Amino acid sequence: MAVELREHPRFSTYVNARLLLTDGTALDCQVLDYSQSGMHLLWPHGKPENSAGILTLELALDTQKIDVKVEWVFCNEQHAGVHLHKADDRLFLRLQEFNQNHRNVKKINPEQRKKYLELFRQEANSLIDRLPKLWLPEFLEGTFTKANMARNTAEQQQWLRLEKQSKEKAAALHQRFSQNLMRQLELWFEGKPEYVAENQQASGDMRLSLVQQAEFEDWLLAKVTSSHLQSRLAHMTFELRQLLDTLSDASIENCFNPIGPGTITEAFRDSLEKLQLPQEARALAFETFEQIAGGNLQTTYQNLVKQIDIPLTFRYRKPAAEKQDSRNGYNQNNGGANGNNDASGNTMPAGNGSQTGTNHHASTAMRSAQPAHYNEQTLQNFQRHQEEARQAYSNIQNLLQLRYQRFEQATLAQDTLPAAEPELISDVVSHVAQQQSLAQGHVREHVEKVLAEKDVSLPAESRDAIDTLEHVTQHLLSSDQVADFIKPFIERLGWPLLQLMLKDASLLFNPDHPGRQVLNQLAKLGQLTTSGEAQVASRLQGMIDPVVHNISTDENSLDELLESLQGLVTGAERKAKQNAERVAQAAEGEHKLQKVRRQIEHLVGKDSSDRTLPSCVVEWLQQGWQQMLSLLLLREGPDSKRFKGAVKLYRQVLALFNPDNSGRRELLQRFQPMMELARAELDRLNGSLPEHQRWYDEIMAAAESHLNQGEIREAIDLPTFVAKPAEVVPEGRGMRRAMNLQVGDWLLLVEQDQSASVVWIAQDASKFACVNHSGMKVIDFTLAELARAFDEGRVKRMYEQDESAVDQGVDKLVQQIYRDLSEQANIDALTGLTNRQHFLRQLQERFQASLRNPAPCALAMIDIDQFKLINKNYGVDGGDACLQAVAIMLEDQCHDALCARIGSNEFAVLLNHADMEQAEASAKLLKKTIEGAAISSAEDSFHIHISVGLAAMNADITDASDLVEQAESACLIAKEKGGSRIVQYEFDDAGRLRHDEFMAWGNKLNQALANNQLQVLCVPITAIQERHKGTRQYEIIISIQDKNGAQIPPMEYLQAAENYNRMYMLDRWTLEQLVQWMHDHPTAAQSINRFVLRLSGHAINDESLLAYIFEQAREKDVPVKKLCFELNETSAIRNLEDAADFMHEMRSLGCQFVLSDFGTGQSSFEYLKALPVDYVKIDHSFIDGLHTSSADYALVKSIQEITHFMAKKTIAEYSANNNVWEILRSIGIDFVVGAPAEYQALEKLG
DSSP: OOGGGOSSOOEEEEEEEEEEOTTSOEEEEEEEEEOSSEEEEEOTTOOOTTOOSEEEEEEEETTEEEEEEEEEEEEETTEEEEEESSOOHHHHHHHHHHHHHHHHOOOOOHHHHHHHHHHHHHHHHHHHHHHHHHHHHHHHHHHHHHHHTOSSHHHHHHHHHHHHHHHHTHHHHHHHHHHHHHHHHHHHHTTOOOOOOHHHHSOHHHHHTTSOHHHHHHHHHHHHHHHHHHHHTHHHHHHHHHHHHHHOOSOGGGOOOTTSHHHHHHHHHHHHGGGOOOHHHHHHHHHHHHHHHHHHHHHHHHHHHHHOOOOOOOOOOOOOSOOOOGGGOOOOOOOTTSTTSSOSOOBOOOOOOOOOOOOBOOOGGGTTTSOSBOOHHHHHHHHHHHHHHHHHHHHHHHHHHHHHHHHOGGGGGGGGSOBOOHHHHHHHHHHHHHHSOGGGOOHHHHHHHHHHHTTOBOOHHHHHHHHHHHHHHHHHHHOTTSOTTTHHHHHHHHHHHHHHHHHOTTGGGOTTOHHHHHHHHHHHHHHHOOSOHHHHHHHHHHHHHHHHHHTTTOTHHHHHHHHHHHHHHHHHHHHHHHHHHHHHHHHHHHHHHHHHHHHHHHHHHHHTTTOEEEHHHHHHIIIIIHHHHHHHHHHHOTTSHHHHHHHHHHHHHHHHTSGGGTTOTTHHHHHHHHHHHHHHHHHHHHOSOHHHHHHHHHHHHHHHHHHHHSOOTTEEEOOOOOOOOOOOOOOSHHHHHHHHOOTTOEEEETTTTEEEEEEEEOTTSOEEEEEOTTSOEEEEEEHHHHHHHHHTTSEEEEOSOOOOHHHHHHHHHHHHHHHHHHHHHHBOTTTOSEEHHHHHHHHHHHHHHHHHSOOOEEEEEEEETTHHHHHHHHHHHHHHHHHHHHHHHHHHHOTTSEEEEOSSSEEEEEEETOOHHHHHHHHHHHHHHHHHSOEEOSSOEEOOOEEEEEEEOOTTOOSHHHHHHHHHHHHHHHHHTTSSOEEEOOOOHHHHHHHHHHHHHHHHHHHHHHTTOEEEEEEEEEEOSGGGTTOOEEEEEEEEBOTTSOBOOHHHHHHHHHHTTOHHHHHHHHHHHHHHHHHHOHHHHHTOOEEEEEEOHHHHHOHHHHHHHHHHHHHHTOOGGGEEEEEETTSOOOOHHHHHHHHHHHHTTTOEEEEEEETSSTTHHHHHHHSOOSEEEEOHHHHTTTTTOHHHHHHHHHHHHHHHHTTOEEEEOOOSOGGGHHHHHHHTOOEEEOOGGGOEEGGGOO
16 A cells, blocks of 8 residues: 555664564564554565464564564565554654664764765766767667658658757757756755756646646656656665665755656656657657666666665655545555655546437336447347346356355245345345445345344345345455456445346346446456546546436436446557557567667678777777668668668778788878768767767777878777577477467466567567557567466466456356355365365375375374264264364364365375375374363263374375275274274285286286277267257277276276376377278268367377377368367376467367366366366266265256356266266256267277
């Protein structure tokens, strides 16, 4: 939060401290600033797990230690914030005293201070003199580029005139710039406040009412430039300010940085008036100045910080100039350390009031369901989308009802109350709106409470509407993608939109509804607004206030608001587009210029290779003439007379200093006019600079010496020219991703958590320029840089268009409901631990991961001894209390372990990163804790004993079920020996035999592949909904026969293939067989819609598979669009982005994808969002018990609703339980996988 918006001002300091957490842990930190209510800490420890409650912060103030009671607020990278539990004025005054004492102790003597002041003056003077000199050539190059890219002759001539005009007035600009900054520098040395022009002192709003639009844009350009420089140099600016404040004699309120980003930018803005440039040229001037100033300020700041070697002293932060109205909800940053610069948030000039139309097409009956203010075409669009919106909302309603069926079984009695009338619900919502803000949440609970007091209940449809709107608005209010200054307006509109949604629950799902569009337009406006937030907020307040007050009586007000918002967004989009075009043009010009410079460097380098030349000639070539050649080549081309003449001129200069010309005095007379011409050309290019005359004098003197005495003064032996090697571009997926990009594609910059659009790509794809939503440049890449960034995961491709703000909120709601239902299906209701079914799935995932990255882990099976006796003596409630107590102790003792209840009185604990010795030590500690705890029942307390069996993950284990079997066997032995003991599993003969049999599978697979003993089977995927009747699809699996001719279950050999790296061969063999069959049986293949092939995660990670599929399809000439690849969620997909890349390339050919085993992991929804799949296959473990488990029913139903909401289809895995088929049909599942009896060989399919 900016200083201006804080209730209490904050003051910088530096106090060593130690924070004591609730568990007794003490962590060192430093206090960086403080206020009367809280402190900001330098905190390198990350967010602690035990930060809840009241903590103690020990402050070391000189020799005194003070304990302060605080509460944790936030943790962000290297920083943290704490809130004082009780405000203490004495503590605040003590910190102020500490600060003041340390400020007065300068710790430097007068001689040192004098030395540092002189150093600062020298560095500042050098910077002030250097900046305009460096800026002018770059600006002139920019004008050349603009002229070269001009759309017509008139525009080109305008830029060329600007070049001449700028050269002529460059000296005046330099003088004004120097005068401005020298005045600031002298004020600083005199201890006086910074000079601020009168037109800068007025507030933004007042100034905007007095100046013209062009002046405002000029002011805005300066503010943006200053802001960019401040942001780029924030850390060094802060350090330099501390040093300058220590050296200065000024009072604290008069301290400033005379060469700060804001100060130098304002000086440049003022001096730029001397050039009298048009607005577009001024934009180029500021852009160029930002580039030049950034590097030079950084160098100057680094030199000063490095050379001024004194301890930093800390002082009070400047008081806020004015407290802003918190209702505006926007931040104004005063530039951090450079407090006097960039003083306030940028504002926009107020525009004209919005205009609205007058057509009315909606009938009175439809006014609650559609906007009243529409033309004929708009009304048709609205009605066309209305039914789609209602269907989408129906999916959400079904999901909400599933969740309520689980969450609110205890409150079903409330349903016996009669349903409230719509008018009463509307009145109650209005009442609640007066009592609380929408951001506080729990709207439905408050409405239900008020209605219950009136002996009525909230109908399900109203309940769902309230929940949906509240969740979406809560998402918008908490989203980082929505600008802070926009959020108060979203909150204000939430209540009137809720009233509308009670009438038309599909409001948020109809793309043409003004309510939905208003929310999206607000979020978009915030995204596009990078300056002038205060002015935009002021205009929004004037637009939204009438809607909030009048929507119940004037339904047109929402449409009028939408029109006004669309006007603002259109203007912001137009500006963003202009910004993006400028960035693209600048990038193209810069690329051309760099290319030309490389050509000239190569040309001059070859011509001067192995020559001996005077140093003045080398300097003239490198610093003067090469620039001339570059600009001539860029502007006039290689065949122009001027360019050829310039090349001939420098070659004659080189030739003059050949040893053969030593002593040839007659050449001097011809050489002098040539050098005068060279000097005149440079003056024409850059203006009359001292260097031009110096080069002329020195080269003429060197020529005279060489031609008269045969000597070369200050000779330099130039080396053999070697051309710079081309940038090495890493081969691989990163390079392919970069090469596939097009202008308009969006990238995610992972480290910055920012999306960026590719706005320009060089013709040879060697460079890329990216902008943000507002069209401002974010980053540039070379091809090699972008390829490496893709490979390292620092940049990701965003295939989908940015979702609207409302759609993102709905997605979050769907995801939350799915997680709730998934948790209910996977969690034991009594203990809150993972249930057996889900634990076995997670254990299998852990086993699969260990195959790829071996790491120690152990499984502990825990059995409560004589649990039946506990139930008998203390009743079922006592037994339940016992199980709950054990679950709590397991979670408390095993923080990093996976704990589950897998039987009536059995528990499992998967100890990660633990070998058998460590596992036994953990089990002993756990056993001691559980057996030592007194468990309370209704009448008494009692102690229990446990038996523990341990098994470790090792190379002998061939499947996760083996680990469970071993741990259970060890636990059984512990109980048989009398219980209350720990037993480790010992490898027996039976286990060794199973392991040997499993290892033999590796050889069996090799032999089967070599001898063609594998068979392709087709499993029918049958439609169970009428809308899909006639669809013919088959799942492709591999069959292996044992020595007796019997089919071997796929899971046995697939597990072996996974373990022994045979999946690569199996994937290719299966694909090859299918493609060959399609080639041999084109008529039969034509009648089949899809073949679904199971694809291992390794195949997704295999870069050559895509090329292999292309090659097979091309050679056999088969329709690739009939291929559908099934991805197992728990397989070895290492990188979702890589998988998405593979899938998008395949989908471009018409292939489709199935996401299998859906529902078996918490990441299912994330996979569904990240991967472009067409079908979702539901795991059989949720289907087998569908007729008896309400949790499984709710989860399967939710999966169906979610996939249909996302326009995908569902496939149910086969289940031998015939009772579930009708349930699947009634739920809406699209397809089911056939039974084993329906399998048929591929060769018999025709």
